Amino acid sequence: MSLKNRVAVVTGGGKGIGRAVSTQLARDGAAVAVWDLDGPGAEETVAVIRQEGGRAMTCMGDAASKAGIAASLARTRTELGPVTILINNAGITGFVQFTEIAEEALDRMLAINLKGPFFCTQAIIPDMLAAGWGRIVNISSSSAQSGAQAMSHYVASKGGVIGLTKALAMEYAGRGITVNNVPPGFVDTPMLRSAPLNVDATAATSPMKRPGKPEDIAAACSYLVSEAAGYVTGQTISVNGGRYLL
Numbered sequence: 001m002s003l004k005n006r007v008a009v010v011t012g013g014g015k016g017i018g019r020a021v022s023t024q025l026a027r028d029g030a031a032v033a034v035w036d037l038d039g040p041g042a043e044e045t046v047a048v049i050r051q052e053g054g055r056a057m058t059c060m061g062d063a064a065s066k067a068g069i070a071a072s073l074a075r076t077r078t079e080l081g082p083v084t085i086l087i088n089n090a091g092i093t094g095f096v097q098f099t100e101i102a103e104e105a106l107d108r109m110l111a112i113n114l115k116g117p118f119f120c121t122q123a124i125i126p127d128m129l130a131a132g133w134g135r136i137v138n139i140s141s142s143s144a145q146s147g148a149q150a151m152s153h154y155v156a157s158k159g160g161v162i163g164l165t166k167a168l169a170m171e172y173a174g175r176g177i178t179v180n181n182v183p184p185g186f187v188d189t190p191m192l193r194s195a196p197l198n199v200d201a202t203a204a205t206s207p208m209k210r211p212g213k214p215e216d217i218a219a220a221c222s223y224l225v226s227e228a229a230g231y232v233t234g235q236t237i238s239v240n241g242g243r244y245l246l
Contacts, residue, residue, distance in 0.1 A: 003030035003225065007080045009073075010034055011063040011120060012090030014041025016190055017139060019048070020214030021087050021221050026054030028222055030085060033076040035059045037090075055080070063090040064116035069123050082127040085225050088117035088161075089139040098152045106153045113157035118164060125177070134177035135225035138165050139217070142185035142240045158183070162236060169234030178233035180224045185240020187212035207242030 008025045012018040014036035026032045026049040036042040039060040049056040057079050059072035076083060091113045094105065117138050128134025143151060144158035165181040172179065188211040200211075220239050223229055 003028040003085070006030045006085055006225075007076070007083045008032050008085035008087065008225070009076060009083050009120070009124060010087040010089055011116065012036055013045050013087075014038040015045075017184060017187060017214045017217045018087075018089045019045045020218040021089060022056070023048055023052070023054075024215070024218035024222050025085065025087075025225065026056055027052065028226070030225075031055040031057075031080045033057050033059055033072070033080055033083070035061060035063055035072050035090070037062055063120055064112045066119050066123075069119055073123050077127075082131065083124045084128050084131050084133055085135045086121060086124050087137050087139065087221055087225075088120055090116055091139070091158075093151070093154050095150045096153070097150050101153050109153040109157050110160070113154070114160040114164070117161055121164075121168065125172070128172075128177050129175060132176040134172070134175075135229075136165075136168065136177065136179040137221050137224050138162075138179070138181040140165070140181045140183040140236075142183045142238065142243060145183055145236075145238070146243075165236075166234050173233050178224070178229065180229075180233060180235045180237060182217055182220050182224070182237050182239055184212065184217050185238065185243040187214060187217060187239075210241070212239065212241055 008030040010018050010022045013022040013034035022032050022034050022045050034042045034045045042058040046056040046058050059075055061068035061072045138161050140161040141158040143155045148155055165179050169179040216239050220237050
């Protein structure tokens, strides 16, 4: 699925799912801007892409800051060109009992996980409108579909991402822009490994008996941003090894 002459932005592209998505889109032919607060991680992702012959650049900044987004977008446009593919992947998690969640923790969760995708899309969508073509994929979470204990602020933020996806899909469907979301389920990333659980034991209870891989999410994103998915919008493409069936 060729993305030749397309420019993609992947937020949180310095590791895990973001790195897998960035490298996959580069293999598909896109020039990729890797946005991340983790500068060294983003540089590692770009190095992998360049070693494979792809075109990529790093933007170190806060994807939840309107000023940071504007600065990263200006650099991306200058070095790569107008952006017509956006993967809103940057996010944080947290494990706290509901009654113990402080207002500051809730505000930070919403700022990064929900306001970040909102503001990134708001900044970049003019490029897509000018081109009459665009692809937006929001990385949400299977926890927003099923719920999760001690994660109510995280689940609320990712539920908002699913709702935002549907609203934007309706608003821009007639303008050549598709908006979809992928809720990963139990994917083996540094974020998952930092959770207070036994990853391998928990994975053994799932239908596929294993955790997912970042590349599984990247494959879904590759399809959703391609020409082949031009009639797919407002959808939730669950990539979770059947966990949501339980």
